[in-house]
Each structure stands twice: as structure tokens, then as C-alpha cells.
Amino acid sequence: MSIKRGVSLYSYQQSQFFKELMLDDQIAEVGSIPGCEGIEIVDEMSLRYPDPGAEFIDHWFAMMERHGTVPVAMDVGMDVLQFRDHVMTIEENAERLRHDIRLAKRLGFTNVRVLSTTPLEVILGALGEAEKHDIRLGKEVHQPMALEGPQVTEILDHAARTGTMHLGIVPDLGIYQYRPSEALLKWFERKGAKSEATAAATRLSEPDPRRRDGRHVRRLAAHRGQHPLDFRRFLTSGEAPDICAAAFEGIRAFTNEHVPTPAEVDYLVVGEALTFSKTSPETLRQMAGHVTHVHAKFYEMSEIDGQPGVFHDRSIDTAAAMGALRRAGSPGYVNSEYEGQRYYQDRTRADLMSEVDQVRKHQSMLARLLG
Amino acid sequence: MLVPGTYPSFVRALRQGEIEGVIGIMRKDMCPHDLVETPLLEERFTIVARADHPVHATARTIKDLADVRWLVPPHGSPVRAFIERVFVEHEITPHLQTCEIQQFTAVEQMIANSNAVGIQSYSQRGLKMLRPDLRPLDISLPVDPAMIGLTTWQGMQDEPIFEEFRTVVKKLAAEARLTAPVQRRRGGRLSMPRPQTFVQKQNSPLRLCHIAFSTAECSLSQIERGSHDPGRSGLLCGRPLRQDRDVTALHTARRVDPRRHCVRMGSKGRWTNMFDRFFVREDSLVNDIENGEVVGFSLAVRNANYRGVYLSLHNGYYLSIDGVEYGRDVQTFEINGAAPRDFEEIKTAVHEHWDYDDEGILHVRKPGGLAPGEHNLRIQQSVLAAYGYRPTDEEWVRNPPVPGSGAGSDKAPDISEFTLTLSDEEPTR
Numbered sequence: 004m005s006i007k008r009g010v011s012l013y014s015y016q017q018s019q020f021f022k023e024l025m026l027d028d029q030i031a032e033v034g035s036i037p038g039c040e041g042i043e044i045v046d047e048m049s050l051r052y053p054d055p056g057a058e059f060i061d062h063w064f065a066m067m068e069r070h071g072t073v074p075v076a077m078d079v080g081m082d083v084l085q086f087r088d089h090v091m092t093i094e095e096n097a098e099r100l101r102h103d104i105r106l107a108k109r110l111g112f113t114n115v116r117v118l119s120t121t122p123l124e125v126i127l128g129a130l131g132e133a134e135k136h137d138i139r140l141g142k143e144v145h146q147p148m149a150l151e152g153p154q155v156t157e158i159l160d161h162a163a164r165t166g167t168m169h170l171g172i173v174p175d176l177g178i179y180q181y182r183p184s185e186a187l188l189k190w191f192e193r194k195g196a197k198s199e200a201t202a203a204a205t206r207l208s209e210p211d212p213r214r215r216d217g218r219h220v221r222r223l224a225a226h227r228g229q230h231p232l233d234f235r236r237f238l239t240s241g242e243a244p245d246i247c248a249a250a251f252e253g254i255r256a257f258t259n260e261h262v263p264t265p266a267e268v269d270y271l272v273v274g275e276a277l278t279f280s281k282t283s284p285e286t287l288r289q290m291a292g293h294v295t296h297v298h299a300k301f302y303e304m305s306e307i308d309g310q311p312g313v314f315h316d317r318s319i320d321t322a323a324a325m326g327a328l329r330r331a332g333s334p335g336y337v338n339s340e341y342e343g344q345r346y347y348q349d350r351t352r353a354d355l356m357s358e359v360d361q362v363r364k365h366q367s368m369l370a371r372l373l374g
Numbered sequence: 375m376l377v378p379g380t381y382p383s384f385v386r387a388l389r390q391g392e393i394e395g396v397i398g399i400m401r402k403d404m405c406p407h408d409l410v411e412t413p414l415l416e417e418r419f420t421i422v423a424r425a426d427h428p429v430h431a432t433a434r435t436i437k438d439l440a441d442v443r444w445l446v447p448p449h450g451s452p453v454r455a456f457i458e459r460v461f462v463e464h465e466i467t468p469h470l471q472t473c474e475i476q477q478f479t480a481v482e483q484m485i486a487n488s489n490a491v492g493i494q495s496y497s498q499r500g501l502k503m504l505r506p507d508l509r510p511l512d513i514s515l516p517v518d519p520a521m522i523g524l525t526t527w528q529g530m531q532d533e534p535i536f537e538e539f540r541t542v543v544k545k546l547a548a549e550a551r552l553t554a555p556v557q558r559r560r561g562g563r564l565s566m567p568r569p570q571t572f573v574q575k576q577n578s579p580l581r582l583c584h585i586a587f588s589t590a591e592c593s594l595s596q597i598e599r600g601s602h603d604p605g606r607s608g609l610l611c612g613r614p615l616r617q618d619r620d621v622t623a624l625h626t627a628r629r630v631d632p633r634r635h636c637v638r639m640g641s642k643g644r645w646t647n648m649f650d651r652f653f654v655r656e657d658s659l660v661n662d663i664e665n666g667e668v669v670g671f672s673l674a675v676r677n678a679n680y681r682g683v684y685l686s687l688h689n690g691y692y693l694s695i696d697g698v699e700y701g702r703d704v705q706t707f708e709i710n711g712a713a714p715r716d717f718e719e720i721k722t723a724v725h726e727h728w729d730y731d732d733e734g735i736l737h738v739r740k741p742g743g744l745a746p747g748e749h750n751l752r753i754q755q756s757v758l759a760a761y762g763y764r765p766t767d768e769e770w771v772r773n774p775p776v777p778g779s780g781a782g783s784d785k786a787p788d789i790s791e792f793t794l795t796l797s798d799e800e801p802t803r
Contacts, residue, residue, distance in 0.1 A: 013680060016680035016681075019730065020649060020730075025731070045680065047683065048681040049730075050729075052729060053725075080681070080761075081762045082758070082759050082760055083760060083763055083764075083767055084687060084758045084770060084771065086724050087686050087774075088771065090768060090771055118762055120761050120762030121762055122763070195462055195463075232404075235404055236405075236406065239401065240381055240406065242385070266462065348652070349651070351651075
């Protein structure tokens with residue numbers, strides 16, 4: 004059984020905002036992509052929430068049938084200030100999650116994705132409900148997290164200890180990003196970053212260690228997946244978490260060396276090299292049995308040099324991740340998740356990206372990689 | 375007592391309990407995790423020169439000021455970051471600092487006695503009370519506000535006296551916000567605010583932002599009367615004594631970290647904002663008419679995000695039209711087919727959802743409404759959506775952020791600008 008392809012309708016958030024492509028159109032679009040059938044939604048984006056109504060449920064299944072699509076996963080949120088007079092307790096969050104599991108079941112989904120920040124206690128508080136409805140709960144593993152770390156281990160440990168089949172992880176392929184995306188670099192340049200700075204960021208992100216600048220990169224070696232805000236705070240206040248201080252100093256030195264009269268924005272671009280998760284494809288292969296489905300995150304599809312009409316995302320090593328999943332031989336859905344559109348929203352409406360076009364190019368890349 | 379110092383030193387002093395609060399331009403997302411910023415009032419970055427400076431007659435744009443001598447605060451300060459960004463945007467090489475002064479009033483004195491121009495942040499009221507030998511330049515600048523806030527350590531238990539201080543500061547800030555705007559344009563020129571005496575100027579609430587009070591030398595009653603003496607300078611004082619009505623506040627940092635230019639970016643992980651140019655419908659501005667009378671105006675908004683939220687999380691708007699602010703006390707929100715509700719009522723809509731596809735109508739009470747024609751709108755939507763638990767949760771239950779501060783907004787933390795045209799036809803919706 005092979006890996007199947009789908010699309011997270013999150014990819015069409017901008018088209019929906021401008022009412023160019025509403026839910027039905029989005030499902031039709033996914034159904035029209037060759038070899039692609041999976042549908043993933045964000046509940047509060049695609050549905051009348053918290054209850055879309057019986058009529059909608061009928062309509063939903065009719066749409067699935069008409070377009071040959073399959074409900075794969077529903078992504079749910081966690082807004083802890085809903086009641087405004089207190090911060091929601093673990094149990095209140097678990098109750099919302101139990102509600103979302105029932106809603107997912109009504110819509111025929113088999114997976115519910117919870118945010119990477121969801122405490123394990125909340126997930127466990129709803130696991131019984133998930134088992135009852137045969138829904139798998141997947142915790143998202145999102146950049147700058149890595150697969151190697153306590154947030155993933157606690158999930159896998161619990162699954163191993165209890166033998167539950169309804170708890171796993173949702174790797175977001177942003178964890179295989181190894182250099183800043185073209186969308187982000189262009190955005191930075193519009194914000195005043197110098198071309199030397201974007202070049203330095205790319206150079207520092209060079210995956211081949213023989214071509215990297217060893218002196219600086221050694222200082223980054225122990226470093227993994229830093230949140231950009233921490234670096235920005237360091238630039239302003241000089242404060243850095245102990246573990247990052249050397250890396251932050253390294254970035255500053257590297258920038259001073261490669262960028263003439265660097266401004267804050269230049270340091271920030273180069274600092275992007277700190278945000279990558281550096282997670283190993285081999286870890287993904289080993290964990291594949293616990294993967295409920297995959298968010299194939301991407302930022303910008305561009306033509307591969309010398310191969311007209313063949314596209315890839317230059318910043319994310321999707322090929323390595325797909326290779327790991329194929330070697331593991333585990334079935335499941337890989338869903339395109341486009342997020343590059345927001346890097347153009349500082350521009351005019353006419354300059355915005357076509358989400359439909361980007362997703363189609365990404366799907367053709369996935370088809371190529373999955374064979 | 376004036377207390378010059380650096381932002382990091384204040385941060386350390388806050389953590390050690392040496393001081394209880396810092397008042398100054400908020401660091402927002404660059405604020406250390408364990409500190410809490412409470413917005414007080416908005417100031418504007420303003421270029422000033424001495425009142426009889428020839429530059430008032432000659433300078434029309436920032437480019438005309440490329441060759442004058444500047445007094446700028448040190449690198450790392452928000453004011454320096456702001457002016458350097460303005461320079462860079464106009465392709466002017468930023469100036470080197472010729473004179474480092476950490477003290478607000480000393481900068482004014484220096485400008486008054488020299489040919490230099492300077493930039494500082496002023497509240498509307500502060501500008502009105504500008505000392506008579508200074509005058510703001512009529513140069514249009516980006517309208518990024520300098521949000522003045524009170525920074526405290528989140529682990530701090532307020533002493534009763536500090537709680538009282540908070541109340542007074544908030545009251546003074548609210549009064550400053552209510553003051554009529556200075557920037558009434560007359561024939562394209564700034565009308566000169568009629569300054570009062572120097573002494574009175576020092577007593578304005580604005581001074582709270584720039585002057586440190588020690589426990590020993592300044593009491594609340596003095597602040598209220600404005601009779602404290604900011605001239606007595608000294609070192610950082612120790613933990614406040616429990617003297618009756620004594621308080622501590624501090625001047626914010628003037629010097630933080632060198633070599634930065636600041637670029638406005640959102641506060642989220644990737645610093646990109648969502649839909650902040652698009653969430654207000656451009657043809658939606660109309661006057662609201664009730665029983666034949668114009669009672670206010672309204673405009674249509676969407677959720678500036680990729681999803682909807684429980685309605686209770688919707689916390690209102692920072693809204694300023696043609697320089698006049700309209701607070702949440704005059705805002706109501708119409709959604710889900712219900713009559714417009716104020717944000718205290720919206721807060722209780724804990725089981726009702728504002729769906730992603732739905733447009734809401736923001737109504738603003740203003741007898742007489744707005745005049746037909748173009749209006750400059752500055753707006754920021756506050757929605758307390760989050761990704762799981764955050765350090766600010768408990769604080770936001772007690773003290774929800776005031777819209778406009780950047781806190782309490784998910785994907786659109788900055789104030790956006792729109793130019794909307796109010797049609798004089800009858801509203802159609």
C-alpha cells in the first residue's frame with residue numbers, strides 16, 4: 004500500500020478570505036488534481052463552528068462523493084481565554100477537544116490534529132473519546148521543534164506503554180527546511196534587507212558542511228531550532244537564553260563580516276539560519292508507524308535549474324522526507340500545506356500569489372517524489 | 375529623581391525587586407518573557423527645533439533635513455530605530471550620533487540652545503505644552519505610534535502603594551488620551567500649540583514617561599499635583615520604603631544596543647502579518663442614522679487571520695480617524711444577525727462563534743457622524759486567540775490588553791492604515 008496524497012484546505016486561506024474559492028470550490032479543486040484525493044481542514048476556517056448543522060453534513064458527504072475526495076484530517080485549535088473570566092483548565096480544554104473529535108467523526112475524518120503546544124494532559128483527557136470513535140489524535144511537530152525531543156518522546160512513550168493505536172504525531176515538513184524560503188527572502192528585501200544579507204543567510208544555511216563557513220557554523224552546531232523572536236530580543240536587549248548566546252554572537256559576527264554596515268533587518272535575515280529544526284530523515288523513518296499523516300508544508304514552488312516545467316520548493320528537503328516514508332513502507336496521507344501566500348500580503352491585491360497554482364505545482368512534485 | 379540607565383539594567387533591577395516599574399516606549403514582542411507591559415497612552419514621534427530656527431521655513435520633507443545637525447537618542451532606543459528607518463526609506467544615510475543625552479528634558483534644553491533638530495516622542499498633550507522656545511517641525515512622518523507602557527515583572531506582587539500608583543498613572547494616561555488632538559492643520563501648516571509655562575509643562579502626565587521617581591523624593595500627591603521636582607538627579611534608589619503614598623517609577627532606557635535599524639514587522643514567529651491591508655472593506659464607511667439623526671458611523675471588518683474564533687475573544691479595536699481616537703467605550707460590534715453589542719457584552723458571548731467567512735460591522739458612536747469625503751483610518755483588531763497556554767494568560771484575564779498596543783492580536787499586531795471615502799448617500803445596508 005502506497006503513500007496517498009491530499010491537500011490541507013489551509014492552503015486556500017487567502018482565496019477564501021477574498022471569497023474567490025469557497026469550501027465547495029476548494030474541494031472540487033482538490034478533486035481535480037490527478038492522483039490527489041485527501042482533504043484536510045482547519046475546523047474554524049472551513050466550517051460553521053462549533054456545529055455546522057445536519058444539512059451541512061449531508062452536503063459535505065455529497066461533495067466528497069461528487070469529487071472523489073476523502074476526509075482525512077481535521078485540525079483543531081486551543082484558545083484558552085474563551086471564557087474570559089478565567090484561563091481554561093486542562094479539563095476544559097480536553098472537553099473542547101472531545102467535542103472536536105465528535106465533530107470530526109460526523110464529517111467522516113479519521114484523524115484530528117492538535118497543536119504542537121497542546122499539553123499531553125489535554126490530549127490524554129480526550130484519548131478515550133478518540134478511541135471510542137476510532138479517531139487518531141496527532142500532535143503536530145512544527146518547526147522549530149524537531150522529531151528528536153521530549154515533546155515527541157512523551158507521545159511515543161505513552162503509545163508504547165499503553166498500546167493505544169489512536170495517538171501519534173503529525174510532522175510538518177517545515178522541520179526539513181534547511182534554508183530560508185525565496186518568499187521570505189524577497190519579503191525581507193522589500194523590508195530593506197541588503198542582498199549581501201540574504202546571500203549570507205543562504206550561505207550559512209548551506210547543507211553541505213564542506214562548503215559552509217566552519218568557524219561560525221561550529222558555534223551553531225549545538226544549536227537547533229531557535230524561535231526568531233529570541234534572536235530579535237537578543238539584538239535589542241542583549242539578552243539570550245544561555246544555550247543560544249554563542250550562536251547569536253556567531254550570527255552577529257558572520258553578518259558583520261559579510262554585510263556592509265548591517266542594519267537590524269540584515270541581522271534578522273541572517274538569523275533565519277538559526278530557525279531550522281535540523282531533524283533527521285532517518286528519525287522520520289523510524290517513527291513512521293506513529294505518523295497519523297503529514298503536513299507537507301511549503302513556501303514557494305520554483306523551477307528547478309535546467310529543468311523547465313519541473314518545480315520544487317528550494318528551501319525544504321521534501322525529497323528526503325518522502326524517501327524516509329517510502330523506506331518505512333507505512334501507508335498514510337501526505338497533505339500539501341501552502342503557507343507562502345502571507346509573505347506577499349504586504350503588497351497590493353494584484354501582487355498576491357495564486358494558491359491554486361502553487362498547490363498544483365506542489366502536488367506534481369509530490370507525485371514525482373512518491374513515484 | 376532622574377534615573378538614567380539602560381534597558382537591560384532596568385530589566386535586571388525589576389527582576390531583583392529593586393524597582394517596581396519602568397515607564398517608557400513599550401518593547402512589545404522584544405520585551406523579555408518574564409516582564410509584563412501594560413499600555414498607557416500613545417505618543418507620536420515628533421521632530422522639534424528651537425522656535426526661531428530657520429528650518430521651520432525651509433524644511434518641507436525629511437529630505438530637507440538631511441544636512442542639518444541632529445540630536446538623536448542612542449542606538450537601540452525605539453526613537454533612534456524609528457528615525458533611522460525613516461532615513462533609510464528616504465535613502466538618506468543615517469546620521470552619526472554627535473551627542474549622547476539620555477535625559478528627555480536635557481535634550482530639549484540642548485535643542486533650544488543650538489541649531490540642532492531632535493526627535494522625541496510626545497503625547498498630544500505633551501506637544502500642546504511644549505516649552506515656548508521649541509516648536510515641532512511640520513514634516514510628515516510615518517504615523518507609527520510610540521506606545522508608552524508600564525513594564526513590571528510578572529512575578530511581582532503589587533504593594534498597595536504601587537497598585538495605587540498604577541491607578542493614578544492609568545488615570546493620567548486616560549486624561550492625556552482624551553485631550554483634543556494638536557495636529558489640526560491650517561493651510562497645510564501645523565497650528566502652533568499655545569505653550570504654557572515651562573513649569574506647567576513639566577507637570578504634564580507626559581513627564582511620567584521620562585522622569586523617575588524615587589520613593590524618598592516624590593509622593594503620589596506630588597505627582598497628582600505635578601509639584602515634584604524633576605531637577606534633583608540621583609542614582610537608582612533601593613527598594614521602596616513603605617512610606618505613605620510613596621512610589622517608584624523609572625525612566626526607560628535610552629541606550630540599549632548599537633548598530634540596529636528597526637524595521638516594522640509583525641510580532642509573530644515569522645514577523646509577517648496577515649491581511650492587515652485587507653481586513654477593512656474599503657467601500658464600507660457610512661454614517662449611522664437612527665430616527666433621522668446621524669448618531670455615528672460604521673465600517674465592515676473581517677477576521678484578520680486564517681480562521682474564525684469564539685466571539686468572546688474579540689477584544690475591540692484601536693481606531694483613530696483623521697487623528698481622533700475612538701476608544702472601545704464608543705464602539706459596538708454587529709455580527710451573527712444580532713443587534714450591535716458593546717465589547718463588554720461581546721466578552722460574554724463565550725459559546726458564540728465569529729466564523730471566518732463572516733463580515734462584522736464596527737459601529738462607532740459619534741453624534742453628527744463623519745463628513746462626506748476621504749478619511750484617514752488607523753485601525754488594529756484585537757483578538758485574544760492563542761496557540762495554547764501563554765505567559766500572558768492570567769494577566770489578560772485580569773487586564774485585557776488595550777487594542778493598539780500590539781499585545782492581544784494574533785496575526786495582525788500592527789496598526790494598519792486605510793483611506794476610506796464616506797459617501798453622502800443614504801447607507802444601503
